[in-house]
Amino acid sequence: MGRAHRVPGRRGRRLRAALCAAVIASPLVAACGSESGGITVNVYYSTEENFDQVVAKCNDAAAGRYKIALNVLPRGADDQREQMVRRLAAGDSDMDVLGLDVTWVAEFAEAGWIAEWTGQDKADVENGTLAGPLATARWKDKLYAAPKNTNVQLLWYRGDLVPTPPQSWSEMLDAAKQLKSQGKPGNILMTGAQYEGLVVQFANLTAGAGGKILSDDSTKAVVDDGAVKALHALHDLATSPAASASLSNAKEDNIRQEFETGKSAAFEINWPFVYASMAKSNPDLAKVFKWAPLPAIDGSKTGTAILGGFDLAISTYSRHKPEAFEAATCLRSAENQKFSAINSGVPPTIESVYHDPEMAEPYPMRDTILAELKNPATRPVTPAYQNVSTLISTILSPPSDIDPVKTADRLRSELQDALDSKGVLP
Amino acid sequence: MSESTVESPARGKRVLSEGKKAERRLGLWLCAPAAIVMIAVTGYPVIYSIWLSLQRYDLRFPGQREFVGLTNYITVLSNSYWWTAFGVTALITVISVAVELVLGMALALVMHRTLVARGLIRTVALIPYGIVTVVAAYSWRYAWDDNTGYLAQLFAPGEAPLTHRASALSIIILAEVWKTVPFMALLLMAGLALVPEDLLKAASMDGASGWQRFTKVILPVMKPAILVALLFRTLDAFRIFDNIFVLTSGAQETGSVSMQTYNNLIRGLNLGVGSTMSVLIFIAVAIIAFVFVKVFGAAAPGNDGGKR
Incomplete structure (x- = not known):
């Protein structure tokens, strides 16, 4: 298309007129409009x-x-x-x-x-x-x-099974385990597939533990104690009985659907789009579909989430x-x-x-x-974000294989290479 | 074409007549435009990517572009992701080509021996090869999906086969085999047609069993066709991309070298490292072809008749 604009002379114009005529019905064809002045x-x-x-x-x-x-x-x-x-x-x-x-x-x-x-x-x-x-x-x-x-992500939960929403990550795991042991739906659904969604979970948890993945100016890979705690938390969830079988392949839409069936899950960490969807697909469950600020590792940081x-x-x-x-x-x-x-x-x-x-x-x-938006956690900001994100999701996948200290070491060295635009993307 | 005359010693030394010379010159002139276009469209990109592979060149940091010699090659060849992908690619190549050879041979024999509805059977057998790989890959993906897939529910209820490395690789190989067995069978059937019927009859007169006729008569006669089929499929399988892209997009270390090249080049915008990888794939493919031709003596198609 770009070149077509520069075609001078009658033939180019005639060809374009013909093209425009052919696709005039489509509102998406943009180049035609500019021709008419x-x-x-x-x-x-x-x-x-x-x-x-x-x-x-x-x-x-x-x-x-x-x-x-x-x-x-x-x-x-x-x-x-x-x-x-x-x-x-x-x-x-x-x-x-x-x-x-x-x-x-x-x-x-x-x-x-x-x-x-x-x-x-x-x-x-x-x-x-x-x-x-x-x-x-x-x-x-x-x-x-x-x-x-x-x-911004929220914690979505079943009001009929969970009377008060958990404040911290460990409270949520305990509540889920208890529900499971009573034979009730108790799974915690989270985006655990090897993609950006897993990076979001890791970044949320790291911020909720007061930690950092990259330095403030995004030139150094820090991966501090808070990040190690976040790795612990991910590993704990993935290996707990409250994890869904398809955790390591679950994206936003998969967990939305799984929750909407009402069979297995009590908690879901997801974006607000799930609210309108629940009302349409399962009106009964929608009545007890509740939300709360995201639980954090540090109970005083509940509601810390990245944007x-x-x-x-x-x-x-x-x-x-x-x-x-x-x-x-x-x-x-x-x-x-x-x-x-x-x-x-x-x-x-x-x-x-x-x-x-x-x-x-x-x-x-x-x-x-609005409360979460006013106090957001910072997601790593860097021109190499795509590389950083790809590496994090690769290294953390599957979450059940995370070995917190070792994984953190690996993250530190490979992220540093990515920030320096050296290294190879998996 | 000039080589074919030189190659046969009897005619090579004979002085060509004026008319022949003029004819040959005209022939070269007529070929030239096509040859130049071929060189331009194949040679230029190859040389350009070799040139790119010697530079630090990331589209996001255009200001930092510089010539770095072989640094990118050291980076890639000393990287564990690359060797993992290389191992995965080699594994997929070896297993899928081996399975395809066995199944393809069986299918070729069936198609060759069928007496009734031969055309129909051959057409039906070719259908998988006629389906666009990406389309087929999507149907495999839905079939193995843990929520909606009938195959997943049949063979692994409650599991998500595409999320585990071993099962995901098996599914990739299955999709690859399903897709290309017909191609293999077609090439092998051409080889089967070369086996003289008289030879088989003579062998059975001498008391050779069916298996003996297959291993002692059919296979040796078919060897050139088998090697060509293997060569084609190995080169093809080594560049596997679309099935993996759709089925797992390389998750759980199921990515091939082509997947990784794509990730670095198109997603990562790192022209230097990405080009290095494409050059390495090019070299690997060249080595495979060399081994097949020089070590196993596979003949390029077309040379077949000349040598015998």
């Missing part, structure tokens, strides 16, 4: 229900000055990143607004693929946005993205930067974040949205989320 802002974003309606609203707001075209990226996070990275590395100018997982901002910024937010655009983003999510959009004290939605979510960034190679900044600002406006929270279940990044009365019914757990 107007400006098209191409948004690349992962699958989010009803996001097309947000795009439509922003198109109305643009009043014909430009048109936003939504291009849906593949479902898997790795596939999304791969597509964007490959095109950006080649200097593709057809991508304008990029939906980045919060862990990619440093990498894209360091490589020079995304443009810095400055002036009024920057002020608009910083106004009213929660500090935790905003930190995910910064790299080296500059703002490179606008937080669109955030995310997920998406940030919107503008490609350096975009040819419509002013329009792209404007479009991104609209897509994440307070009003649209409220719409997305209510209709698609994604937690907003702007604090005022949480206090909106309309949020009460679809988002009963908003106060718990």
Whole structure:
């Protein structure tokens, strides 16, 4: 496509006209719009229900000055990143607004693929946005993205089996064991497959023990005592009778489904999307489906969790930067974040949205989320995050084979290599 | 084509006539464009990746690009992940090719001997080979999934076979074997067609049993075809990627060298280390081909008739 734009002369134009005619029905085809004189802002974003309606609203707001075209990226996070990275590395100018997982901002910024937010655009983003999510959009004290939605894990549990939610990791394990010994559903479900989800668990637990994986400036692999405690905790769960048989292959959706059957599990550590899903798939169980702050190793740090979510960034190679900044600002406006929270279940990044009365019914757990958001743990921030994450998930998988001290030593040396961009990815 | 004339000693020394020379020159001219395009599309990427493999070049740190000589090779060859992947690849290659040879031979004999519905049987046998690998791999994955899979529920109820290393590797090999046995059978059937019927009849007149006829007559005559089939499949199996990518994506140390190259090159954006790995795979494949051709005396297809 990139090259087609530069084809001069009649033949190129005629060919393009034919192409446009052929695909005119598809709203996703972006290149055609720019031919007709107007400006098209191409948004690349992962699958989010009803996001097309947000795009439509922003198109109305643009009043014909430009048109936003939504291009849906593949479902898997790795596939999304791969597509964007490959095109950006080649200097593709057809991508304008990029939906980045919060862990990619440093990498894209360091490589020079995304443009810095400055002036009024920057002020608009910083106004009213929660500090935790905003930190995910910064790299080296500059703002490179606008937080669109955030995310944080909660402890979900069966209110009929567990009267008071556990505060600490060991309390949770004890409660689960007790339920199991009584022959009741007592499993603890966690994302234990060899992927980013396992890294999130490890990072949550490490922060909940007051530990660190990387140094604050992300140049040294620390893996301190807190991280060793987190490895202990993961190993304890994986080898306890309360672990699910498929722990080492479980991702977010697997554990959601397993919990919804209501047969085996009493606890689930997962993102808030499970709430709306439970109401649809198992209305009876939904009545006793409760949530609490994440239990931590250190009982006084209950609710310590790292942030997920998406940030919107503008490609350096975009040819419509002013329009792209404007479009991104609209897509994440307070009003649209409220719409997305209510209709698609994604937690907003702007604090005022949480206090909106309309949020009460679809988002009963908003106060718990907000409390965790206000005191977030830091996830390692580094341009080499992909390598760090791949190594952690490889070394910790399967969790039942973790030998805390030895595993920590291995993490320390291999993560250091990854930070120095030496070494080999598994 | 010039070599074939040189090779046979009788004709090589004879002076070619003017007409022949002109004809040969025209032939070369006609070949040249195709040869140049071939060199451009195959030679250039090979040389470029060798060049990349000698550099420290990470797309995320473009400013740190520099020439580092053989450092990347030392990094990769001294790394345990690489050798694990290499071991896994070798294991998958040896087991799957061995199983395929046995099953492929059986299938070839069946297809060769069938009297009724020969066309139908051959077509049916080829279906697995006709299915796109990724599509087939997905159906294997769903079949072995612990929640939805009928095979998992049949053979390992309550377990998740794709999450354990041994069972996952077995499933990968199974998928690979299922997919390529027909290809093996097809190559072997071509070899079977070379066995003269008279020879078999003569052997049975001399009192050779069915097994003796198979080992003493059919196999020796088929040897070139078997070696070619083995060569093709070994080279192919060594580069295994799609089945693993879909079935386990390399989890629990089931990744092959190609998987690892992909992870470093495309996911890790490390062009230096990634290219080093592709060069190493290239060398490994070249060694396999060399061993087959020089040690076992496999003949490249086409040379077959000339040598005998």
